[in-house]
Amino acid sequence: MAVKKRKKDLTFLEKIYIPEIVKGLVLTLKSMFKPKFTLKYPEEKFIPPASYRGRPVLVQEENGQERCVACGLCSRVCPPLAIEVQADETQYEKERYPVKFEINMIRCIFCGFCEEVCPEEAIVMSKDYELAFINREEAIYGKEKLLVPVSQLQDRIDFLRRYK
Amino acid sequence: MNIWEIIGFALLKIVIIITSMLLTVSYLVYFERRISAWAQNRLGPNRVGWEGVLQPFADVFKLLLKEDIVPFQAIKQVHTLAPIIALFVAFTTYAVIPIGPSLELFGYMIPLVVADVNMGILYVLALTSLGVYAITFAGWSSGSKYSLLGGVRSSAQMISYEISMGFSIGGVLLLSESLRPLAIVDSQGQFLWNAWIQPIGFITFVVSTFAETNRLPFDLPEAEPELVGGFHTEYSSMKFAGFFLAEYANMIIASALIVTLYLGGYNLPFINIESFDLPNWINVLIHIGTFFFKMGFLLFFFIWVRWSLPRFRYDQLMNLGWKVMFPLSLINIIWVAVLIMIFNL
Numbered sequence: 001m002a003v004k005k006r007k008k009d010l011t012f013l014e015k016i017y018i019p020e021i022v023k024g025l026v027l028t029l030k031s032m033f034k035p036k037f038t039l040k041y042p043e044e045k046f047i048p049p050a051s052y053r054g055r056p057v058l059v060q061e062e063n064g065q066e067r068c069v070a071c072g073l074c075s076r077v078c079p080p081l082a083i084e085v086q087a088d089e090t091q092y093e094k095e096r097y098p099v100k101f102e103i104n105m106i107r108c109i110f111c112g113f114c115e116e117v118c119p120e121e122a123i124v125m126s127k128d129y130e131l132a133f134i135n136r137e138e139a140i141y142g143k144e145k146l147l148v149p150v151s152q153l154q155d156r157i158d159f160l161r162r163y164k
Numbered sequence: 165m166n167i168w169e170i171i172g173f174a175l176l177k178i179v180i181i182i183t184s185m186l187l188t189v190s191y192l193v194y195f196e197r198r199i200s201a202w203a204q205n206r207l208g209p210n211r212v213g214w215e216g217v218l219q220p221f222a223d224v225f226k227l228l229l230k231e232d233i234v235p236f237q238a239i240k241q242v243h244t245l246a247p248i249i250a251l252f253v254a255f256t257t258y259a260v261i262p263i264g265p266s267l268e269l270f271g272y273m274i275p276l277v278v279a280d281v282n283m284g285i286l287y288v289l290a291l292t293s294l295g296v297y298a299i300t301f302a303g304w305s306s307g308s309k310y311s312l313l314g315g316v317r318s319s320a321q322m323i324s325y326e327i328s329m330g331f332s333i334g335g336v337l338l339l340s341e342s343l344r345p346l347a348i349v350d351s352q353g354q355f356l357w358n359a360w361i362q363p364i365g366f367i368t369f370v371v372s373t374f375a376e377t378n379r380l381p382f383d384l385p386e387a388e389p390e391l392v393g394g395f396h397t398e399y400s401s402m403k404f405a406g407f408f409l410a411e412y413a414n415m416i417i418a419s420a421l422i423v424t425l426y427l428g429g430y431n432l433p434f435i436n437i438e439s440f441d442l443p444n445w446i447n448v449l450i451h452i453g454t455f456f457f458k459m460g461f462l463l464f465f466f467i468w469v470r471w472s473l474p475r476f477r478y479d480q481l482m483n484l485g486w487k488v489m490f491p492l493s494l495i496n497i498i499w500v501a502v503l504i505m506i507f508n509l
Contacts, residue, residue, distance in 0.1 A: 032202040
């Protein structure tokens, strides 16, 4: 590939500025009529792509059970120690389930390690980014807030299968 | 007309001009923000009122509520005086700029200019030179090095560009043979705009007014990245608002001056309005509309340029002022003189 040499001296036309200024003005005028990037937030919401790492959630199967087997890998790998899991036995095929599964959303750094390390695809990052709490107790998400039906998380799971 | 009627009409005109100017200034700030947003593919303020039209009032209200801080090292009197000078200059300069032909009202012929002074252009030049004091005082009295640097730069810049500005006006005066703004407008007529006759003078004048109003690409007195806020670093609350207002009012005056001197003033091009035999007030309204349309375009141009061009370096600014603009404006005078000699204009 031929390297494009930088011209050292300006030509006369460039030296008198005016045509160059007009070029710049035309450029900004064009961009004034381009579509805007800003979203009018509360009315229009950003729909993230599948690769987006929002709030981590637990996958809920069609029968209402969580996929999680309470192996504790996520809580082990979690860098800010935001996840707490307590296991118990169950008569279902998977034998173990979490009695208590809590994510402290003040601690969570949305790194996605929990999802990466999970052997069951039971914890995934959702597209939910509107997280606001007014006190610390509220920020600790229990199972009732974390369980999300698998149908809503399908594109993230597909994304993980393809790229993980 | 007796003396009281003259004073009454003058006061009325002053009130109208000042209120319309304050309104224009506030909306200019709004449009500045909107247009800058559009140029950067953003939306800009669109929340307060419909599409953000009440934004300027919210801004002013916010500024009013701010604490007025005067630095310990500042010279208090001068520090307070500076924004007052800036505002005074900004609002008084408009007095001589005509916005339309004479209006017939209650049997009087009222010229639509606050003061029809026969040396109006000199008055404008004199007052705009006073504007340097506002900035220099502000910079010097603040007791801050950023302010001082901004003030020094500004005085140097304004003095250098005032010269080319004055000489560019020289060309206009040669053609109109008068310093009276109304006469200058009349001398241009519908098509013989000074911008066509003396394009070099037009360009030097426009560039100089950009420098005079401290607008980008010549806003070295403010130069946010290097000087924090330049001369108004140490100002807050309404004193800051004074400078802010003065800057935008200066923009309005600059565009009004450019329209009057170079773009045919309130004259409507292409259509000979006199031939329709319209009643006086419609005729006047059309002319005022034309004037404001031209002015509006120039104001847009000011904002447009600000969001397109980078700032000059200080040495480039001085080189441009003394080595390019000054000789060009001299060439322009010679050019106009030769034209007058050849065509007997």
